[in-house]
Amino acid sequence: AAVRQGIVDTVQKAVSDPQVKSVVICGQNGIFCGGADIKEFGKDISGPPLVPVFHAIESADKPVVAAIEGSALGGGLELALFCHYRITHSKARLGLPEVTLGLLPAAGGTQRLPRLIGVPAALDLITTGRHVTAAEALKLGFVDQVIDQNTVEAAVKFALSVVGQSLESRRISTLPCPCPDADALFEGVMQKVRQRARGAIAPVTCVQAIQAAVTLPYAQGMQREQELMATLFTSAQARALQYCFFSQRVVSRWSMPSGARWDTSKPKPVTKVAVIGLGTMGRGITVALAQAGLSVVAVETEQQQMIAGQRAVSDMLERAAQRRGVSSAVYRVRYSMKLEAVADVQLVIEAVFEDMVLKEQLFKQLSSICKADTLLCSNTSALDIDHLASQTRSPQLVVGMHFFAPAHVMKLLEVVHGPRSAPQAVATAMELGKRIGKVSVAVGNCRGFVGNRMLMPYSQEALFLVEEGASPEVVDRALEEFGFPMGFFRMSDLSGLDVGWRVRKADGLVKPGQMSRVRQGRRYCPLGDLLCEQGRFELPRGYRARQGLVSRRIDSKEVLERCLYSLINEGFRILEDGIAAGPEDIDMIYVFGYGWPRHRGGPMFYASQVGLDRVLQALEHYQQLHPDVPHLQPSRLLRKLVSSGSPPIHRWKEVIKKPHSAL
Numbered sequence: 001a002a003v004r005q006g007i008v009d010t011v012q013k014a015v016s017d018p019q020v021k022s023v024v025i026c027g028q029n030g031i032f033c034g035g036a037d038i039k040e041f042g043k044d045i046s047g048p049p050l051v052p053v054f055h056a057i058e059s060a061d062k063p064v065v066a067a068i069e070g071s072a073l074g075g076g077l078e079l080a081l082f083c084h085y086r087i088t089h090s091k092a093r094l095g096l097p098e099v100t101l102g103l104l105p106a107a108g109g110t111q112r113l114p115r116l117i118g119v120p121a122a123l124d125l126i127t128t129g130r131h132v133t134a135a136e137a138l139k140l141g142f143v144d145q146v147i148d149q150n151t152v153e154a155a156v157k158f159a160l161s162v163v164g165q166s167l168e169s170r171r172i173s174t175l176p177c178p179c180p181d182a183d184a185l186f187e188g189v190m191q192k193v194r195q196r197a198r199g200a201i202a203p204v205t206c207v208q209a210i211q212a213a214v215t216l217p218y219a220q221g222m223q224r225e226q227e228l229m230a231t232l233f234t235s236a237q238a239r240a241l242q243y244c245f246f247s248q249r250v251v252s253r254w255s256m257p258s259g260a261r262w263d264t265s266k267p268k269p270v271t272k273v274a275v276i277g278l279g280t281m282g283r284g285i286t287v288a289l290a291q292a293g294l295s296v297v298a299v300e301t302e303q304q305q306m307i308a309g310q311r312a313v314s315d316m317l318e319r320a321a322q323r324r325g326v327s328s329a330v331y332r333v334r335y336s337m338k339l340e341a342v343a344d345v346q347l348v349i350e351a352v353f354e355d356m357v358l359k360e361q362l363f364k365q366l367s368s369i370c371k372a373d374t375l376l377c378s379n380t381s382a383l384d385i386d387h388l389a390s391q392t393r394s395p396q397l398v399v400g401m402h403f404f405a406p407a408h409v410m411k412l413l414e415v416v417h418g419p420r421s422a423p424q425a426v427a428t429a430m431e432l433g434k435r436i437g438k439v440s441v442a443v444g445n446c447r448g449f450v451g452n453r454m455l456m457p458y459s460q461e462a463l464f465l466v467e468e469g470a471s472p473e474v475v476d477r478a479l480e481e482f483g484f485p486m487g488f489f490r491m492s493d494l495s496g497l498d499v500g501w502r503v504r505k506a507d508g509l510v511k512p513g514q515m516s517r518v519r520q521g522r523r524y525c526p527l528g529d530l531l532c533e534q535g536r537f538e539l540p541r542g543y544r545a546r547q548g549l550v551s552r553r554i555d556s557k558e559v560l561e562r563c564l565y566s567l568i569n570e571g572f573r574i575l576e577d578g579i580a581a582g583p584e585d586i587d588m589i590y591v592f593g594y595g596w597p598r599h600r601g602g603p604m605f606y607a608s609q610v611g612l613d614r615v616l617q618a619l620e621h622y623q624q625l626h627p628d629v630p631h632l633q634p635s636r637l638l639r640k641l642v643s644s645g646s647p648p649i650h651r652w653k654e655v656i657k658k659p660h661s662a663l
């Protein structure tokens with residue numbers, strides 16, 4: 001609000017003062033403007049509206065030049081678009097990211113950008129919210145000059161040089177907004193955007209606003225932009241997306257149950273890393289590390305796997321180099337079939353087959369080959385990090401680094417600390433994650449850590465629903481309409497049904513050929529195992545008949561409640577156990593690693609929006625119907641939160657207080 005007031009006061013003075021011949025608008029400390037203060041949204045903070053004063057800039061009879069350094073994002077770029085000229089430093093980033101916050105650029109962005117750069121380019125920038133470099137902005141035509149020198153000085157010089165020149169063609173509001181074949185274009189774009197948006201309303205509303213730029217005169221288009229923004233501004237989706245923006249930053253400020261924290265733990269410098277195993281995960285991890293400029297030693301002891309892995313890594317790096325316009329020689333990857341090649345690295349990431357005996361053996365070997373201070377990390381998705389640590393001479397230097405496939409693409413990294421992991425080891429893994437562009441979340445050591453542990457009840461409910469009469473398509477449709485890119489069954493097919501089968505076998509749950517629906521004292525659905533055993537895909541009907549199960553109609557409400565609330569319930573148990581430091585950690589794991597729709601804010605945020613009492617009631621209801629399913633038993637923390645009056649999510653920590661740690 002204070003900045004808005006400052007802009008209003010200063011612009012009015014500059015525009016009306018006859019002594020002032022030209023004006024330069026710049027930011028402070030090398031940053032033009034990151035846009036509106038998101039923390040102000042939803043709060044009762046007054047301040048002057050900006051659009052009228054922005055129009056005063058445009059209609060000024062003296063040149064107004066934006067000197068853009070650092071960032072010009074959202075309202076910041078919109079301000080620059082009202083100026084007559086934009087001079088930009090080569091390192092600046094520009095964009096209209098409002099859509100990522102559940103909004104649209106409502107200070108004229110949807111009406112002015114298409115007039116300046118054309119409708120298709122504006123549709124792309126506004127519906128994706130992507131940031132572009134100064135060079136791309138110049139190419140697209142919304143900045144006038146890109147320079148490497150002092151931007152403010154150059155802008156002042158330029159502003160003085162154009163005094164007295166006509167500004168007519170520089171006023172974007174007066175430009176036409178041509179769009180041949182507008183109907184066909186918007187129909188196609190709308191279809192694509194809806195598909196990509198998976199239920200998010202902001203991208204669709206952005207398209208409607210840009211359509212107004214084509215169909216309405218400027219002033220009416222501006223009016224329409226305001227009306228559309230009003231539908232988004234207080235929406236639940238905007239709240240969820242803004243929660244995600246801040247949560248993504250919150251999780252980098254990690255803490256451990258011991259009290260160790262991000263701000264008191266210094267990471268060790270890492271320049272040389274080894275990856276053990278060149279299967280699917282090892283290949284992706286190698287590529288991610290090499291792309292971030294690290295020197296990588298990739299070890300694979302099996303010859304065929306080495307040949308295939310080396311080719312796959314080289315191909316991926318070649319494509320990355322082409323995209324960046326550099327030679328692939330910039331990437332430093334050395335391949336070896338001998339474990340001894342890792343002797344001089346500072347950090348090892350083991351990515352061999354998910355088999356405890358194999359990993360135990362490997363950690364013993366690594367512990368004797370590597371230097372005493374080398375960090376040993378395991379890319380396991382569920383195995384006990386503490387047990388692996390106990391195989392080494394320095395258990396404090398062992399952490400989990402759980403990547404998600406494909407590892408060079410997926411943004412999530414779970415950094416798993418065991419009870420003996422040193423804070424410096426966690427800090428180093430978190431820092432490495434950041435360097436390779438991951439959203440890294442520190443979590444405690446338990447079966448499945450956070451993400452996969454919560455997936456267990458979710459997947460079991462999906463199978464139970466099929467036992468009771470739902471088809472796999474019905475379950476998947478409900479989950480996909482909720483916003484997941486894939487329902488449980490499609491996801492299982494894609495990742496390979498045998499993956500879960502192997503885990504269940506290791507847990508002693510699989511009994512080949514047996515149909516019993518109780519295993520280890522609780523309800524169990526062997527359908528997935530039978531599919532794997534028989535290689536069959538149309539199993540449920542015959543299975544239900546053999547089990548004597550009476551099929552019933554199941555609606556999407558029940559699918560969502562049973563799959564999602566059981567997953568959420570496990571999330572509360574994880575918070576109770578101190579395995580995740582806060583609900584934001586769980587939410588970011590689900591948004592970045594498991595396809596949870598970002599516009600729903602993550603499972604714990606979703607629960608807070610649905611109402612904790614409603615989640616509790618639903619769980620109690622299903623638990624009564626299915627007393628043999630322990631994961632439907634509401635967690636203690638959920639009950640405690642409800643009896644504390646269901647506080648807002650940012651105050652849950654006060655109720656959790658001192659979590660007892662299960663570590």
Ligand SMILES: CC/C=C\CC(=O)SCCNC(=O)CCNC(=O)[C@H](O)C(C)(C)COP(=O)(O)OP(=O)(O)OC[C@H]1O[C@@H](n2cnc3c(N)ncnc32)[C@H](O)[C@@H]1OP(=O)(O)O
Pocket residue numbers: 034035036037038039071073074075076097098101103105106107246249250
């Ligand atoms: C009525 C609607 C009117 C206008 C519409 C808008 O303008 S909406 C806002 C549009 N702008 C954005 O979406 C920009 C968001 N910010 C960013 O993309 C990045 O933060 C940025 C500016 C590129 C800087 O990135 P960097 O990696 O350097 O820093 P970091 O992201 O860690 O941010 C530092 C701290 O600043 C806080 N912050 C950033 N932007 C905003 C913002 N727009 N409002 C409020 N706070 C913002 C961020 O949360 C960090 O805070 P911290 O407490 O340190 O976590």
